[in-house]
Amino acid sequence: MRGLEMKGVIFVELIGWVEETFSPAIADAMITRADIASGGGYSSVGNYSHHEALALLVTLADLVERPVADLAQSYGCWLAARFAVLYPEMFEGYADAHSFLRDIDGHIHREVQKLYPGALTPRVLATTDGPNMTLAYSSHRPLADVAFGLITGTIAHFDEDFEVERDASIAGSHEARFVIRPGSLTTGG
Ligand code: HEM
Known part of the structure; x- marks a missing residue:
């Protein structure tokens, strides 16, 4: 549904962040345990409900015993560095x-x-x-x-x-x- 969907890049990176910060096993457990319609096979050019991102974070919070807000913030911080790698042209001209x-x-x-x-x-x-x-x-x-x-x-x-x-x-x-x-x-x- 339009309005709920969010670009796949945000999901692909979320999985990448969990794999790198925690482990690939935790990423798998998160995807399996979260009740998500897509099943977790994200493509950066796809669109997925932003509720899936929240469901993944809530499940991760349970798995690693950390507050959801903390995890969302850590993910955002990591994502900023990834944006610089994925979209270097957007940073051009900014000192x-x-x-x-x-x-x-x-x-x-x-x-x-x-x-x-x-x-x-x-x-x-x-x-x-x-x-x-x-x-x-x-x-x-x-x-x-x-x-x-x-x-x-x-x-x-x-x-x-x-x-x-x-x-x-x-x-x-x-x-x-x-x-x-x-x-x-x-x-x-
Ligand atoms: C080069 C830098 C950035 C890129 C390439 C970028 C890209 C994106 C993309 C692709 C989305 C998904 C939009 C959608 O699915 O409809 C998004 C959403 C978002 N962006 Fe950016 N962004 C950048 C910088 C920032 C910064 C610095 C902030 C800090 C406030 C920010 C805040 C957000 C938030 C919180 C969302 C989630 C959607 C929402 O809250 O409505 N972005 N961004």
């Missing part, structure tokens, strides 16, 4: 994390939509206030923890020193606000 993150809505996810017609990317709006940047995430998908990881992973990719704090006053996973501040190495604090 730092701020300019890249500022352009997710206006450029990066637009390129994604050209590459994958029908992609329904989330809104990721940036505002700056002096040295701080705020990113507001909103989506019909409850993937704010993945967004958190993608942001920290992007900062790591650019090898920069920023701290990312999630605004605790916003509940739920469809919306989130992240404040990115210069890290302690930069501020000397």
Whole structure:
């Protein structure tokens, strides 16, 4: 169903992350135990219900005894590094994390939509206030923890020193606000 489907690349990478971070056996167990319609044979050009991604993460949480939110965030962080390998052209011309993150809505996810017609990317709006940047995430998908990881992973990719704090006053996973501040190495604090 349109609106639920998410691009296969996100699923292929999720399995790859579990294999690398945990083990191929855990990845197999996750796919077998999660009650998913596709059976786990993902293709990066296919489309699958985003509920499958959540079902896989919930099953993994059970298998490795870690909170789902933690795992979703770790996956997002790993995924940012993979995006740099899979889509190097999207990183071209960006010298730092701020300019890249500022352009997710206006450029990066637009390129994604050209590459994958029908992609329904989330809104990721940036505002700056002096040295701080705020990113507001909103989506019909409850993937704010993945967004958190993608942001920290992007900062790591650019090898920069920023701290990312999630605004605790916003509940739920469809919306989130992240404040990115210069890290302690930069501020000397
Ligand atoms: C070169 C960098 C990036 C690429 C290639 C990329 C690509 C994609 C793709 C292919 C999807 C799936 C869309 C769909 O299935 O309809 C997606 C969704 C998503 N993107 Fe990006 N993305 C990038 C950077 C980022 C960054 C830095 C963030 C940080 C906030 C982000 C946040 C998300 C989230 C959270 C989703 C999941 C779908 C949702 O929440 O609605 N992306 N992205």
